[in-house]
Amino acid sequence: xxxxxxxxxxxxxxxxxxxxxxxxxxxxxxxxxxxxxxxxxxxxxxxxxxxxxxxxxxxxxxxxxxxxxxxxxxxxxxxxxxxxxxxxxxxxxxxxxxxxxxxxxxxxxxxxxxxxxxxxxxxxxxxxxxxxxxxxxxxxxxxxxxxxxxxxxxxxxxxxxxxxxxxxxxxxxxxxxxxxxxxxxxxxxxxxxxxxxxxxxxxxxxxxxxxxxxxxxxxxxxxxxxxxxxxxxxxxxxxxxxxxxxxxxxxxxxxxxxxxxxxxxxxxxxxxxxxxxxxxxxxxxxxxxxxxxxxxxxxxxxxxxxxxxxxxxxxxxxxxxxxxxxxxxxxxxxxxxxxxxxxxxxxxxxxxxxxxxxxxxxxxxxxxxxxxxxxxxxxxxxxxxxxxxxxxxxxxxxxxxxxxxxxxxxxxxxxxxxxxxxxxxxxxxxxxxxxxxxxxxxxxxxxxxxxxxxxxxxxxxxxxxxxxxxxxxxxxxxxxxxxxxxxxxxxxxxxxxxxxxxxxxxxxxxxxxxxxxxxxxxxxxxxxxxxxxxxxxxxxxxxxxxxxxxxxxxxxxxxxxxxxxxxxxxxxxxxxxxxxxxxxxxxxxxxxxxxxxxxxxxxxxxxxxxxxxxxxxxxxxxxxxxxxxxxxxxxxxxxxxxxxxxxxxxxxxxxxxxxxxxxxxxxxxxxxxxxxxxxxxxxxxxxxxxxxxxxxxxxxxxxxxxxxxxxxxxxxxxxxxxxxxxxxxxxxxxxxxxxxxxxxxxxxxxxxxxxxxxxxxxxxxxxxxxxxxxxxxxxxxxxxxxxxxxxxxxxxxxxxxxxxxxxxxxxxxxx
Numbered sequence: 001x002x003x004x005x006x007x008x009x010x011x012x013x014x015x016x017x018x019x020x021x022x023x024x025x026x027x028x029x030x031x032x033x034x035x036x037x038x039x040x041x042x043x044x045x046x047x048x049x050x051x052x053x054x055x056x057x058x059x060x061x062x063x064x065x066x067x068x069x070x071x072x073x074x075x076x077x078x079x080x081x082x083x084x085x086x087x088x089x090x091x092x093x094x095x096x097x098x099x100x101x102x103x104x105x106x107x108x109x110x111x112x113x114x115x116x117x118x119x120x121x122x123x124x125x126x127x128x129x130x131x132x133x134x135x136x137x138x139x140x141x142x143x144x145x146x147x148x149x150x151x152x153x154x155x156x157x158x159x160x161x162x163x164x165x166x167x168x169x170x171x172x173x174x175x176x177x178x179x180x181x182x183x184x185x186x187x188x189x190x191x192x193x194x195x196x197x198x199x200x201x202x203x204x205x206x207x208x209x210x211x212x213x214x215x216x217x218x219x220x221x222x223x224x225x226x227x228x229x230x231x232x233x234x235x236x237x238x239x240x241x242x243x244x245x246x247x248x249x250x251x252x253x254x255x256x257x258x259x260x261x262x263x264x265x266x267x268x269x270x271x272x273x274x275x276x277x278x279x280x281x282x283x284x285x286x287x288x289x290x291x292x293x294x295x296x297x298x299x300x301x302x303x304x305x306x307x308x309x310x311x312x313x314x315x316x317x318x319x320x321x322x323x324x325x326x327x328x329x330x331x332x333x334x335x336x337x338x339x340x341x342x343x344x345x346x347x348x349x350x351x352x353x354x355x356x357x358x359x360x361x362x363x364x365x366x367x368x369x370x371x372x373x374x375x376x377x378x379x380x381x382x383x384x385x386x387x388x389x390x391x392x393x394x395x396x397x398x399x400x401x402x403x404x405x406x407x408x409x410x411x412x413x414x415x416x417x418x419x420x421x422x423x424x425x426x427x428x429x430x431x432x433x434x435x436x437x438x439x440x441x442x443x444x445x446x447x448x449x450x451x452x453x454x455x456x457x458x459x460x461x462x463x464x465x466x467x468x469x470x471x472x473x474x475x476x477x478x479x480x481x482x483x484x485x486x487x488x489x490x491x492x493x494x495x496x497x498x499x500x501x502x503x504x505x506x507x508x509x510x511x512x513x514x515x516x517x518x519x520x521x522x523x524x525x526x527x528x529x530x531x532x533x534x535x536x537x538x539x540x541x542x543x544x545x546x547x548x549x550x551x552x553x554x555x556x557x558x559x560x561x562x563x564x565x566x567x568x569x570x571x572x573x574x575x576x577x578x579x580x581x582x583x584x585x586x587x588x589x590x591x592x593x594x595x596x597x598x599x600x601x602x603x604x605x606x607x608x609x610x611x612x613x614x615x616x617x618x619x620x621x622x623x624x625x626x627x628x629x630x631x632x633x634x635x636x637x638x639x640x641x642x643x644x645x646x647x648x649x650x651x652x653x654x655x656x657x658x659x660x661x662x663x664x665x666x667x668x669x670x671x672x673x674x675x676x677x678x679x680x681x682x683x684x685x686x687x688x689x690x691x692x693x694x695x696x697x698x699x700x701x702x703x704x705x706x707x708x709x710x711x712x713x714x715x716x717x718x719x720x721x722x723x724x725x726x727x728x729x730x731x732x733x734x735x736x737x738x739x740x741x742x743x744x745x746x747x748x749x750x751x752x753x754x755x756x757x758x759x760x761x762x763x764x765x766x767x768x769x770x771x772x773x774x775x776x777x778x779x780x781x782x783x784x785x786x787x788x789x790x791x792x793x794x795x796x797x798x799x800x801x802x803x804x805x806x807x808x809x810x811x812x813x814x815x
Contacts, residue, residue, distance in 0.1 A: 001176075002027065003219045005036040005188065005210035009227040010284040011128055012041030014078035021136055023225070023287055028140060028182045034217070036148075036188040036210040037132055039124025040071060047099075051120045054103045055112035061103055069096045072127050079135040088134050092127060099123045114158035118200045122149075125187035125206070133185040143183040148209055149198060151175060152191035160202035161191055163212065165271070172216035186213070204265030215271035221278045224264065229283040230292030231256060231263050234308045234455045238448045240515075241460055246290060248306055249298040253279075255401040255437045256307045264294075297403075304408040305458040307401050308451060311346060315366035316392045316428060316441055319373065320356030323385025330386075331357060337376040343369050347397055347439055349430045358428050360441060366391050395427060396447050399439040400454060412438050418457040422547040423571035423600055424450045449547045456547075463496045466813045467546040469503035471537065472554030473526070475664055476577065477506075479802040480554065485519035487806075497813045502549075503541060505532050512540055534563055542570050550812060552805065553578045556667060564603070568595040573602040575808045577801060582608055582688070583681035586695050589688055602815065604808040609636060609682045610775050612800035612807065613793050619689050622781055622789070629690035631780035632749040633788075636682040638773035638796020639665040639673045640745040644758075645772060647743075653729035654722035665773055665796040671718050675710070676701045676745070679756045683747035686777075687754055694754060702757030704732060704745075736760045742768050766790065773797060 004027065011017050020037075027033055039047075046068050053061035072092055080088045102120060106112050126147070133145035151171040154161035176184070188206025191199045201208045207224065214222040228236070230244035231253060248256075250273050254266040263281055272279055279294040298306070324330050331350070334357065338345060347360030361369055373389040380386045405411045412431070415438055419426060428441040442450055456462070468484075470477060484499050491497040500516040509529035511517060517525065541549060549572045553560050561581040564574045574596075576582070582589055582605050596603035609615045622629065635641055642665050647656045657674070660666050666673045673679075680699040687694050703710065706725045712718035722729070736743045741760035744767045748755050761767045770776050775795025778788040794800045 001034070001217050001219045002031045002221055002223060003034045003036065003210050003214040003217070004223045004225060005206055006038065006225045006284065007206065007227070008038045008041035008043070010225050011037055011039075011132065014075045016284065017075065017079060017132055017135060019284055019287075020132065020225070021139055023284065024136060024143075024183055025139055026287075028143075031220070033183045034176070034210075034213050034219075035132075035183060035185045036206055036213065037125065037129050037185065038188050038206040039121075039128050040075065043068060043071070043124040043128070044121050047121050047124055048117065050103055051106055051112050051117065054106040055110055057107065057110065059107075061107065065096075065100055065103055068099075069093075072096065072131065075131055079131065081138060084134070084138070088131065091130065095123065095127055095130075115197065118158045118161075119198050121200060122187075122190045122198045125189050129185050129187035136183065136185060140183060142181050143185065144179070144181045145185045146175065146179075148186045148188065148190050149192040151186075152201075152209065152212060154191045154193055154199045154201070156193045156195075156197065156199065158197075158199055161193070161199035163191070163201070163208075165212075168212055169216040172213055176217055201268075204268035207265055208268035208271075211269045211271040214277050215275045218275060219272075219277055221280050222269070222272045223280045223282055225282045225284045226263055227283065227285060228263060228281075229286055229289035230281045231294075231307065233306075233459050234451050235310070239308075239451050239455045241452075241455060243459075244290070245292050245306055247293045247295070247298050249403050250279075250294060250296060251436060252298065252306045252401055252403055253292075253294045255399070256309045263292075303402070303458070304404040304411055305400050305402040308398065308454045308458070309401065310396055310398045310447055310451060312396045312444055312447065313363040314346060314360050314395045314397050314441065315363045315369070316358055316360055316395055317366075317369055317373065318356055318358045318390040318392070319377070319386060320390070321380070321384075321386025322355065323380055323383070324357075325355055333376055334359070334373065337372050338369060341365075341368055341372050343372075347428070347430050347441065349428050360395070360397060360428070363393050363395075366393055392427065394444050395441050396444045397439050397441055398447070398450050398454065399437050400458070401437050403436055405436060405438070414457055415454060416440070418453045419450055421600075422449055422453040424453070445545060449545050453547050461496065463492060463498050464813055465498040465500055465548060466809065467500050467502045467544075467549045468552055468809065469537070469541050469549065470501060470552045470554060471505045471534075471560055472557075472577070473504055473506050473522075474554070475798045476801045476805070477554040478523075479798050480552075480805050481519050481522060483802055483806050484809075491810070495810065495814065497810065499809060499813070502544065502546065503537065504529075505537050508532050510537055512544070514544055514546070534559060538563055538566055541567070541572060548813075549573070550575060550809065552576075552809070554805065556580070556672075564592055565595055568592065568599055568601045568603065571599045571601045573812055574604070575805060575812065576603075576605040577607045577805055579605075579608045579678070579681045579685065581605075582685045583696055586688070586693050602812050604812060605685070606808050607801050607804035608685050610777065610791070610793075610804070611638065611795050611797065612804035613775055613777075613791055613795060614807075615686070615775075615777050615791055616689055617811075618789070618791055619686060619779065622779065622783075623689070623691065627781045627783050629779060629781055630750075630785075631788075632683065632686055632690070632747070632778065633767075633780075634683065634686075634747045634775070634777040635744050635767055635770055636747050636775055636777070636795065637673055637679045637745055638775055638794065639667075639670075640679070641770060641775065642773040642796065643674075644743040644745065645770075647729070647733060649730075649733065652723070652726055654719060654726065657722060658719070664798045669715055671709075671712070671715070674705060676703055676756045679745060679747050680754075683749060683754050683756060687749050690749075692749075692752060698754065700753070700755035700757075702755065704758035732758065742770075744770065 050061045050064040136143045153164045153167045188209040232242045234242040236242040257264045257266050281292040343365045345359050350357040424446045426440045430439045503512045510532045511529035551567045551574050553576045606616050706728045709721040744761045746759045773796040776792040780788045
């Protein structure tokens, strides 16, 4: 014998009911079946709405009634065939007329008592069960309908009746012993008292009906058919990677259900649990799916955690004060006061010092709780023995559940480490002695991030997802997106990283996609994006509140650089190609470093100095290992090195600079490179990272440009001066050639002082043979005294700069 229960979504319309009938046809070939059905999805709410409108003298109740009538008649029209259709319609409309008369009575006498409510809402299940049984008879001859009110006897607590289990069990057993039909359809939720008044079984009433029948018949299994394929490891609407749990124990299922898993309502299935009847959660719309099997003891002992669940809209009440310490009775009075006002306590935690006790309740009860608790302890509050009740709202509870957690060390550590790494603040913690459930109170806004982080930690191959928000998709930014797109599979398989670009912005437009922007067509999408605004871009990143969020600045814009601290304060990491932030006032630079530490958000800017070269990373490793930088010599401008390596007597300085710009080696405004400002910023950043407090004004800049070039107001004017001052540049070249030297633009730091300028480099120096656009950095330290540590390689170009940014992203992902 099997008992099957189909919920409201499973019988919401004719199409869904047809699926139910198909399932029953297949199951009846193997088993005798009792089928419990709910009202058509949403009907119960509509019935209550009609009653409330009627009692409020609002004639719109007739409109709601008509919607109910039309819906049921439409289902009959589709499902019932031939001459039988008129018979079924006649019966349905007879019941609907009875419902209408009751509603008219409510309208006239202005009364909608609990007894009347039960009478009204019973029509939902009575109509659906009749229609389904008639439709089933067309496919299966040996089926019948039984009114559950003739079997389930209750007291007269209307809307939430208490079942008289002994009499009910006898009624069910007697009926099914006599009944020979293969399938019996029964309405869920409805029952009667000894006076034959209709009663209902409250929340989860149809589950309760099915459990009572399963218990009385000692059924082989109780199947609960719904619109999902079982109980999930987490809410699949919030955690896309969540999957159905194959097997779970009664206790685990009840823990998960208590904390928001809506598939099962524990009190209603208690009769089945008491008889150790397995419960199988199945999907009406995917009957082939395995679903979740709930038994006394789960056989699956591989993983200690079975699921992660949550409850939203929680308020935390804190009662504290020195007067509580060592004084018995405070807890009793607190819980008694809450109980008298029917306020349900969801979570309890108390410090061992007895100085405070915290309880979690639903936010809807918070105002009432504050009033009644302060009244209960008015004397103690007046004497300052305790403080008035502290209420914190806007919270949620996340719970990690599993029978085998107690046999595994470090579960709580893994849980709170995952939350901490994603900057989810925990307000309170509770764990029972059974160690089956570890609960944490967090902010409502962090629910999705917390669930995703926990699910990733306990259920997924440890692939870390990085959510990138990129501002600046010109030459370098576009190449970066292409590199990310090409490397996705490699990063996933080899580094366990999933790099997802969630936001993209240029100077005009911006786009977002929480699931990840398609990098094969991002440019077309961006053209259709909404108007760009740095504030709205930040607001969207903050609103998404994704774990491992990273803001990537691929601009040279000062306004963008000013937003870094906003991101860091929200625990959003920053990766900057833009040099402005790290070369601005020292106090601003230090503030960003401090914010990075305070809010546990990385601030990486490797490309500020050597494009793709690991200059800053190497410097940091030296400092972190206890070494000290004493001197730095460097060629830090790939563009200037390219220019002076290609400038000779056969070429003009103007043409070489133009070529460098066209090939992407200079900034859009080449004056930034040639003025030495860019190199000054780079050496400034290195000295700061080495631990020295310098500002840009402290860097001595020995410009090689003539006065006319320095005075140029536009880029075009600047290029004209390169032509008119050609003799000046020729003189620089000839001087170096005559001295058998190479021209290099050098940055130096020594004895706390830094300078940049053009120098003639002889053959013995490491800089002499520096080719193309390469950079070179010499670090002299307390360990590297005679022979410096040398870093050398390409220091300009969009490809290497993009790869440097990509390197920072990977570094952050692996931390």
